[in-house]
Amino acid sequence: MDKEKENRVSITVIRRLPKYYRYLGELLKKGINRVSSQELSELTGFTASQIRQDLNNFGGFGQQGYGYNVEGLYYQLGKILGLDRTYNTVIVGAGNLGQAIANYKGFEDAGFKVLSLFDKNPKLIGLKIRDIEIRDVDELEDFIKENNVEIGIITTPKENAQEIADIYMKSGIKGIWNFAPADLKVDDDVVIENVHLNESLFTLSYFLKNKSDYVKN
Template structure:
């Protein structure tokens, strides 16, 4: 399916993984066809929004039929680049880094973890899911020699920029940053910041607002 020529907004791009996740759930329930109205009901979006989002990539539905779930799931996987394989490293082998390494779904989706790195000599040489933890001093050479595409940062904020610089120097194409600090990278390197605390604070805001409204009632 051909994409439309205009640039797709980040708002639409950030909704694509949600489409992918819900469609995967439908496939597991052996649902083969779904209308935009039915999809809107389970996803919490309007049918119009769904059609507009998918039209950014050429549109996939048929009037009077709806969407073929398997085909749409497959097309969105291609749009997201999930039909490819990506080599990655995790920098920071503490609790967060190990949790990411232990998330087996990443490997099933084509993300191959080739190494982990840390500054702690007690961790160097250990293995997580058969992936060795290396000395941080060797990261640039390892990234370059193993054609690493994605660097995952799971270190304290004061070390984040230095790690990002090392990953960029090694030649990574993208960085997934879990450090509570917005690192800077060159324009030719893609970056996605994941601030866990911000998501938690959004939840506490909603809980607080609900509590205030209940007290008013």
């Protein structure tokens, strides 16, 4: 798929792809070789028509009367999502959340290799989380440049987040995964994905309080 066409794909479509990828992976583990858009609809909750439209943005993966080859589609979606390679990653903020992310082996299995955690707390520096060392944040910039780090994760308090994002950008990182409750300013060529845990929880709270007033999509 050419870059010009890829850039025209809706962000809403892009955000559905990981869910397709996850369910296809589960089908593979069960030894299922093919799946129809209707069967995918029942698994994902999206309509069969929506699934076909989404996948057609990236090429003709299905065959009429056959459906989709599970292994082939899983492989192609992995390539589209950039999961056919390894990304060197660091985490700044070695508190509970940062340690939990470092501890999750699923990220490494998907190609996101956490090389190190960083913190300013002297009590944490030198400790290891699943053989991943916690280093002094003062070493961050040099470490990024020496280890070809491509993704920086931020799990610091709000007041430190922009400073860390600035160091990431200065060091050449182009992808930031931000868990701090702050809206960060980044360069135009830097991709940032914000995960605001409070906002997600507050949304859940709203739906619990008003569960008769909304319809699930």
